[in-house]
Amino acid sequence: MNRTYFKATMREISQSMGKFVSIVLIILLGSLLYVGIRSVGPDLNQTANHYFKQQKLSDVKVSSTMGLTNRDLTSIKQNKQVKTALPIHMVTLQKSRSQIVSVYGYQKQAKLDQLKLVSGKLPTQANQLVLDIKAKENGYHIGDIYRLPKNSNLNRRKFKIVGFVNSPQYVSSTDRGTTNLGNGTVNYFAYVPNSTFKQKVYPTIAVQFKKSSQYAAGTDSYNNYIDKQKTSLKKSLSKRPEQRQTQLQNSAQAKLNKQKAKIKQQEKQLTKIPSGYQTTKTKAAKRKLTTAKAEIKRAEAQIKKIARPTYLYNDRSANPGYQDYFDESHSIAAIAIIFPGFFLFIAILITFTTVSRMVEKNRREIGLMRALGYTKHEIAMKYIVYTLLAGILGAGLGGVLGMLTLPQFVFSLLSNNNLTAFVGVIPWSYLAQTMIAGLVATLGSALIVLTINLREVPTNLMRERAPKAGKRILMERITPLWRRLSFNQKVSYRNLFRYKGRMLMTIVGIAGCTGLILTGFGIQNSVDDLVPTQYEDVQHFQALVTVKKATQRIHAANISGQKSVMAKSITARPTHGTANDTVTLIVPKATANFSQYVTLKSVTTGKKIKLSDQGVVLSEKLATDMNAKRGSLVTLQISGKKVKAKVTGVTKNYAGHWIYTTKSYYHHLTGNSAKATTRLVKTNQTKKAQREKLSRQLLKENGVLNVSFPRYAASALSTGGLGSVVLIMIVMSGALALVVLYNLTNINISERMRELATIKVLGFYDREVTAYVARENVVFTVAGIILGWGIGLFLHQFIMVKAQTGSILFPMTIHYPGYIWSAVITGCFSLFIGVLTHYKLKRIDMLDALAASE
Structure with a gap:
């Protein structure tokens, strides 16, 4: 490229600085979020791995x-x-x-x-x-x-x-x-x-x-x-x-043998005493020996009953907070699979449109260059340099900023762990992916349009493309409606369908940003609803109280109800497979009124499930992990004994792994009776001070061993990192929406400069010209918001399914404020761009815009 043409390229950038910056910003935002969010999971893992090593x-x-x-x-x-x-x-x-x-x-x-x-x-x-x-x-x-x-x-x-x-x-x-x-x-x-x-x-x-x-x-x-x-x-x-059991039995037997030897020695001494010389003391000694012999027999029976010890092998997942940390990391990584990718896709789509329209706009210049003898390669180099600069700057800066900022920002908000030293890794693959994506959006689009245009002869290129002919639209066929519209409204609606490509691209761009914002609010709603949904819709008790005797009842003043159950920690795995989950088994003493404490509702039919003597009811996430459904068999390990249980139902559940069955079926499985030493307790006083007071009152009662409040457990359902990612997503999606709207509106105006200048010459006031363009943008924005809600619903569903880890199943809820805020944010940005558009339209030079193009 010669110096003159290089200067022309730099001049192109300086004269269209707004467009160049907007292209860089769109690619930068897409790359920043893509690299940043996708790096969070690996960086969190690396930080923990470094600390543990x-x-x-x-x-x-x-x-x-x-x-x-x-x-x-x-x-x-x-x-x-x-x-x-x-x-x-x-x-x-x-x-x-x-x-x-x-x-x-x-x-x-x-x-x-x-x-x-x-x-x-x-x-x-x-x-x-x-x-x-x-x-x-x-x-x-x-x-x-x-x-x-x-x-x-x-x-x-x-x-x-x-x-x-x-x-x-x-x-x-x-x-x-x-x-x-x-x-x-x-x-x-x-x-x-x-x-x-x-x-x-x-x-x-x-x-x-x-x-x-x-x-x-x-x-x-x-x-x-x-x-x-x-x-x-x-x-x-x-x-x-077995060896340990034998050792314990031998040790106990050795002590017993010593006692037996002493008793034999005492017996020998007593037998040496003639019957006529036996005193009261002698007779008492004989009675003691008889009692001692009976005790030894009982002791020997107890020694035989010494059970074989159970050996437990707990990996790191049993450490408090370990699995929660990695579950959160995996949830963020799951979000990173789809959200940043879709974000980058929208950025690429808009950039592709912007660059291709820019090249198309310069057809006359390209034709003139061809007529002056410039080669296709030389002409193409101007746009290659322009788009390379935009692509490299946007993707490079965005990728590096994302790598350096977002993972550390998310980590800083993870206050619920003892890991203080952040250790990141350079995400070479993500940086490469975003660089390729950025260049495809900029350089790729330019090359495609250049290839098409440079095939034409210079004389054709130097002529403006004929504007698309107007066509009758569907609304015109609805005569009563069409008659009521003003002239300006009719022109606007015709223009909407006249440029279908522009309409589709604008709606898709707005819909994508709205969908991303709604997804962010939806994720936050699902995270926030996890605990309330579990303990209001599924489990209706506030406390778990462990007592010494199954017959004991507790009598604290603030308790409104209690249900006697057996609560036991067991291990579950499918009959075929290697999955292994720690589960809480609940066996009520009586099934009457159990639904007042736990609601069992079928995942498939939504109907209530009754406990049956024919099998067990599994919580939903456990059933998924076990690859089990109604009629399946699962292997349970209860007190060291492996049994196969039939699944009679799968119930809705959001936190923890649970299995419910009757005492009859429990006896059928284990041969043992279910000892109902746990109480499911209802109380309306749930503030921290009230819980502590109730706990103190209960522990003062004889036989009360333990009091816990599952809903308020310290960190069992930590989702702070997920919340910070959601905040980032909403802010970044809003920023993308602003840049996308600005860019698309800018393209719309630049392509229609002669048309807008014409209507100004015909006597339209500035406000009428703005309304002429803004009316189209309002329709695009409304259509984009409605379509965006659909996209947001799909993305939210997909992400929350992927984010399920451990024993967590997120409720698929998006509250109505999410829809309102996503629409309001997009609408406000559209209004802001409308104000900028008004001032830009006021500055249109009618003479320059209407100058002859030949």
Whole structure:
């Protein structure tokens, strides 16, 4: 390209700076959202993965109902895939009525689950401890004296607080797990020197596998690898339950044998005493021996009943907040599959139209250049440079800004976790995709139009294309309606259908932006409605109370109703497959009035489901995970026993995995009676202070072991990150709507300059000229909004299905304010563009616009 032609290209850009900037902005907005939102999921995963590797978070924790010994530790270490196995001392204590603390043994050179110091220092002496950063909520400070309640597992109770820490075992900043003590919720954790413990067995052994670091945490590849290694670990310990049972029985029998030996010795001594010399003491001793023999027989019977211990293998998903974090990340990634792509598609579509119209407008100039002897290549270079600059600037800036800003912004709003150091990755593939998309929209459209135009001879190019002929439209055939329209209205409606391509493109552009805005509001509605829908439409109780005896009733003044049920945590998986879910099994003592506490409604028919003695009712998300439907069989593991249950129904449910059945069918499955030691409690007093007061009242009652309020659980349904993405989507969609409307209106005016100048010459006032154009834009906007609502409904449905993870099923709701706001935002932007259009139309030079084109 010679210097003169290059200057002409720069002049083209400077003279149409508004158009050039609008093209760059559209591509920039599309690229920014596409790269930014698509990067959020991978960046959140990378941040967590970096933190877990840095703190050496264990992969699996092995535990047993009878505790673990050094033989268990040796068996684990002998597994060839195990890199590190660390025995952990731990006990959960009730420090006060309102404080439950999990106390761990601190090992200075611990190779797993290393603490992250927040303030102070780590313990260096036997009388020092560090507390969870969350313990600050209870008023503790560095230097305070901390006293633990008396416990047989500890040889020291008094400590000095030397620091506050975070643990990689607790990803959530609020949730510290559950317990059978107090109100059922652990408030915080503490680490004391390992020497403080005098436990003979280990509650837990933490395990890290050799190749786990090769996989990113939270990914399917990592989860599949861990599942495989858990199976291998179970094989390594397959003989241990029986061995442990034998060991416990032998140990108990050995103690009993010593007692038996003493009794035999005493019997021998008593038999040596002649009957005539037996005293009252001798007779009493004989009675004691008889009683002791009976006790030994009972003890021997008890020894035989010592059960085989159950070994549990909990992976990271059992850690408080771990699965919630990755579920949220996956939900954002699911949104990123469709929303940014559709956003970018709208941007590309509008850009393609803008660039092609720009080239088409310069037909005369292209013809003149051809007549002056410029080659097709030289002519094309002007538009190639123009569109390359716009495409590269828009896609490049947008992609880099999206990568650097949106993921960190979303991460900063995730306040419900202990991960503080953001670690991003460069999304090369997304950057490349958006660059290609940007160039297709700009350079591609220019090349297509140039190829078509450059095939024509210069004389044809130098002539203006003949305007499209007007045609009768459908409205003209409705004579009563057509007669009532003014001349200006008739012209406007004819123009609408005269330029069908322009009409379609404008409506699609507006509809796309409206649909994106509505989708954003819809996602927010679904997220906000999750908890209320679950606990108002499905589960109608406010509290779960665990009692010691199944016959016990609770009598707090503020309780309006209670239902006796058995609530048990079990494992479910399909008969064919590898899926595995932790489920809450609910078995009511009586099915009468159960619907007042839980509404069971069929997913397919919407009718209420009654509990049957023939099978179980599954919650909807669980049924999806299990690939089960009515009539299917699912495998349940109840108290270590595997049983196959028939599905008699699938019920609507939005949070958690639940199975409901009758006590008769439970007995049929397990052979055991259902012990209804849980109460579903109704109360109208649900404010925090009221809940705490009720909890204190209930725990004062004899036999009440636990009180919890599921609806208000700390972080079980964390969706803060999703909400921040929604905010970004709404703002970005609004910005795109503004630029799209401006661009399309600008194209409309520039293409019709002679037409608009003509009607000004004919005597139309400025307001009438504006109305002439604005009337078309109003119709386009209204049509675009209505079509956009349909697009928004589809996008919302698609995204919320993809966003379902773990035990979460989002309600498919969009409230009417979402429709109103999406229309109002689009309408306001259209009005704003209308005002700009008015001032632009006032400045039309009639002489220049009507100058001869030949």
